[in-house]
Amino acid sequence: MRVPGMSAKSKNSDLPLVATANDLRTGAVVYRARDGAWQRDISRAEIAEDKDAAADLQQRAETDLALRVADLALIPIIRDGAFVRPAALREIIRATGPTIELPSPPPRL
Amino acid sequence: MYRYDEFDHDLVRERVAEFSDQVARRLSGELTEDQFKPLRLMNGVYLQLHAYMLRIAIPYGTLSARQMRKLAHLARTYDRDYGHFTTRQNLQFHWTNLAEVPKMLAELAEVEMHCIQTSGNCIRNVTADHFAGASADEIADPRPYAEILRQWSSLHPEFSLLPRKFKLAVIGAPKDRAAIQVHDIGLEVKRNEAGELGFAVWVGGGQGRTPMIAKKVRDFLPEADLIAYMEAILRIYNQQGRRDNKFKARIKILVHEMGEEEIKSAIEREFAAIDKSNLQLPRDAVERIERYFAPPAFDTRSNGAPAFERARETDKEFASFVARNVHPHKMPGYAIVTVSLKPIGGTPGDMTSAQMDAVADITEQYSFDEVRVSHEQNLVLPHVKLEDLPAVYARLHAADLATANYGLVTDIICCPGLDYCSLANARSIPIAQRLSERFADPVRQSDIGDLKIKISGCINACGHHHVGHIGILGVDRKGEEFYQITLGGSGDETCSIGEIVGKGFSSEGVIDAVETIVDTYLKLRESPREDFLIAYRRVGEAPFQEALYAHAA
Numbered sequence: 001m002r003v004p005g006m007s008a009k010s011k012n013s014d015l016p017l018v019a020t021a022n023d024l025r026t027g028a029v030v031y032r033a034r035d036g037a038w039q040r041d042i043s044r045a046e047i048a049e050d051k052d053a054a055a056d057l058q059q060r061a062e063t064d065l066a067l068r069v070a071d072l073a074l075i076p077i078i079r080d081g082a083f084v085r086p087a088a089l090r091e092i093i094r095a096t097g098p099t100i101e102l103p104s105p106p107p108r109l
Numbered sequence: 110m111y112r113y114d115e116f117d118h119d120l121v122r123e124r125v126a127e128f129s130d131q132v133a134r135r136l137s138g139e140l141t142e143d144q145f146k147p148l149r150l151m152n153g154v155y156l157q158l159h160a161y162m163l164r165i166a167i168p169y170g171t172l173s174a175r176q177m178r179k180l181a182h183l184a185r186t187y188d189r190d191y192g193h194f195t196t197r198q199n200l201q202f203h204w205t206n207l208a209e210v211p212k213m214l215a216e217l218a219e220v221e222m223h224c225i226q227t228s229g230n231c232i233r234n235v236t237a238d239h240f241a242g243a244s245a246d247e248i249a250d251p252r253p254y255a256e257i258l259r260q261w262s263s264l265h266p267e268f269s270l271l272p273r274k275f276k277l278a279v280i281g282a283p284k285d286r287a288a289i290q291v292h293d294i295g296l297e298v299k300r301n302e303a304g305e306l307g308f309a310v311w312v313g314g315g316q317g318r319t320p321m322i323a324k325k326v327r328d329f330l331p332e333a334d335l336i337a338y339m340e341a342i343l344r345i346y347n348q349q350g351r352r353d354n355k356f357k358a359r360i361k362i363l364v365h366e367m368g369e370e371e372i373k374s375a376i377e378r379e380f381a382a383i384d385k386s387n388l389q390l391p392r393d394a395v396e397r398i399e400r401y402f403a404p405p406a407f408d409t410r411s412n413g414a415p416a417f418e419r420a421r422e423t424d425k426e427f428a429s430f431v432a433r434n435v436h437p438h439k440m441p442g443y444a445i446v447t448v449s450l451k452p453i454g455g456t457p458g459d460m461t462s463a464q465m466d467a468v469a470d471i472t473e474q475y476s477f478d479e480v481r482v483s484h485e486q487n488l489v490l491p492h493v494k495l496e497d498l499p500a501v502y503a504r505l506h507a508a509d510l511a512t513a514n515y516g517l518v519t520d521i522i523c524c525p526g527l528d529y530c531s532l533a534n535a536r537s538i539p540i541a542q543r544l545s546e547r548f549a550d551p552v553r554q555s556d557i558g559d560l561k562i563k564i565s566g567c568i569n570a571c572g573h574h575h576v577g578h579i580g581i582l583g584v585d586r587k588g589e590e591f592y593q594i595t596l597g598g599s600g601d602e603t604c605s606i607g608e609i610v611g612k613g614f615s616s617e618g619v620i621d622a623v624e625t626i627v628d629t630y631l632k633l634r635e636s637p638r639e640d641f642l643i644a645y646r647r648v649g650e651a652p653f654q655e656a657l658y659a660h661a662a
Contacts, residue, residue: 026206027160067138094158098528104190
């Protein structure tokens with residue numbers, strides 16, 4: 001399990017964070033909302049503003065590893081007005097999909 | 110082609126049933142992810158950035174039309190209507206649903222395919238020369254030996270938990286088209302002075318973060334000793350390979366640390382001590398496997414190829430295709446056709462289900478029901494009648510598969526990179542696409558001549574950048590994608606590891622940098638016959654460094 005936001009080297013500059021994972025059944029990228037739902041829209045994700053909130057979010061998210069998701073991570077995000085986006089390129093690509101044109105139509109959801 | 114016997118069928122069916130149960134137990138919560146992960150990896154299921162990825166083994170890259178159609182069907186039914194051919198001659202589906210994987214495996218088993226040993230610390234899919242059985246320069250067909258090694262290594266209990274993954278490649282010609290010197294074990298089928306068949310054996314090659322060229326440990330290993338000798342090497346590795354550090358666990362590190370002479374002695378001592386009573390390879394067993402790979406019923410009537418000659422004279426595009434993508438066949442009147450999966454601006458190795466079906470039809474009608482996947486992420490029709498080439502070309506053209514760029518600057522090897530892969534640090538596909546577009550002009554490509562560009566999105570080197578004439582490695586520099594360029598690598602029989610030319614480039618700058626390197630080569634080459642690699646080996650890095658960095662000094 002990768003938890004970059006919660007590593008020993010965690011810095012306040014990593015904050016704020018959201019919880020992301022892959023849906024256990026489909027592998028789709030999902031984010032944990034405040035009501036506990038794992039859904040695909042990062043703008044609906046619960047945002048942990050400080051270290052205590054991040055630890056609490058991680059603890060609650062981990063309970064879903066048994067049945068609902070895999071590869072849980074807390075990732076830094078950037079807020080721009082009402083918009084929320086991941087800070088790292090890797091996570092931007094996870095959130096929005098490959099940056100190349102795919103040979104086929106969009107996904108079965 | 111090899112056909113499953115009852116043991117193969119039973120083995121694969123049992124594995125499908127076993128994995129179906131494991132998936133059900135994971136989805137019900139009975140298994141944790143930590144328990145499940147090694148089980149799914151043993152069945153080729155990875156979790157990538159956006160979805161599960163299923164890696165399907167294509168032994169020595171050989172497929173029948175029926176198998177290709179099944180891959181097309183899986184792409185359409187379970188994935189996003191395309192697949193990605195890899196540098197290990199395998200196929201990956203990048204958008205797989207875990208709950209559907211058991212059904213996919215059951216469908217694969219119907220056509221004698223599976224995903225076993227496409228991951229994990231075991232002996233992986235055995236690769237081979239993609240021109241095997243067809244090439245004019247061949248000593249012997251390497252596929253029977255690759256098949257014997259596949260059977261020997263499948264679920265081998267002693268070698269299922271090695272220190273790290275283990276890759277074998279086999280060639281049967283002096284020309285190395287399978288990059289054997291950058292494999293854990295590379296085998297070259299050859300004959301000794303008495304005319305007997307055997308192998309030159311190379312050990313300890315590899316790419317990744319510590320690229321190494323393999324050492325030749327035997328110049329001639331008699332055919333009968335193949336399995337016993339492989340066991341000796343694997344035992345030494347299994348006993349002495351490092352398990353404390355994943356990055357130092359491949360056999361190349363062991364070979365490097367022991368030194369060439371000591372590893373040779375250790376292997377020979379182990380080989381001498383092995384009980385060979387069950388490990389000798391009898392000639393009749395080899396012949397039984399060889400029959401599966403017997404040459405097809407070539408038409409030996411010599412009628413010339415008038416339609417082929419006419420098309421070559423009248424159709425310039427066809428003539429260009431023949432000049433680049435068609436190679437001599439050992440049988441007069443036949444040719445080997447490379448189907449490029451590198452359209453200008455496309456993703457190297459990607460193929461839609463419609464294209465797979467089109468190739469399956471062509472394979473059945475024109476290539477004795479056989480198609481190969483090359484480690485260069487192209488397909489090969491191994492046995493096409495010269496007279497049928499215009500028709501084959503027309504069919505490929507209709508399927509957008511007639512790009513005439515084999516071995517040229519736009520025939521780029523490229524890993525999935527950060528667009529798909531959870532290990533990647535940088536994107537590789539967009540770099541390949543922009544380079545392909547930059548050098549799209551066919552006249553310019555032809556003028557540049559043979560040039561292999563290889564791109565990896567991380568140090569694991571799935572894009573083989575270390576052996577690219579021009580290699581590009583994507584790295585993460587403080588959150589930004591950055592690209593290191595190496596020059597002078599080669600995966601052929603003159604194997605060399607590329608040298609870092611200097612400071613890396615941004616994603617914006619790397620395309621211009623490659624163009625500068627190519628333009629520098631064009632200026633310094635002695636003649637168009639001196640290709641990039643030969644010119645580089647003559648002049649070294651200096652002129653390229655000067656062209657790339659002088660203005661910055």
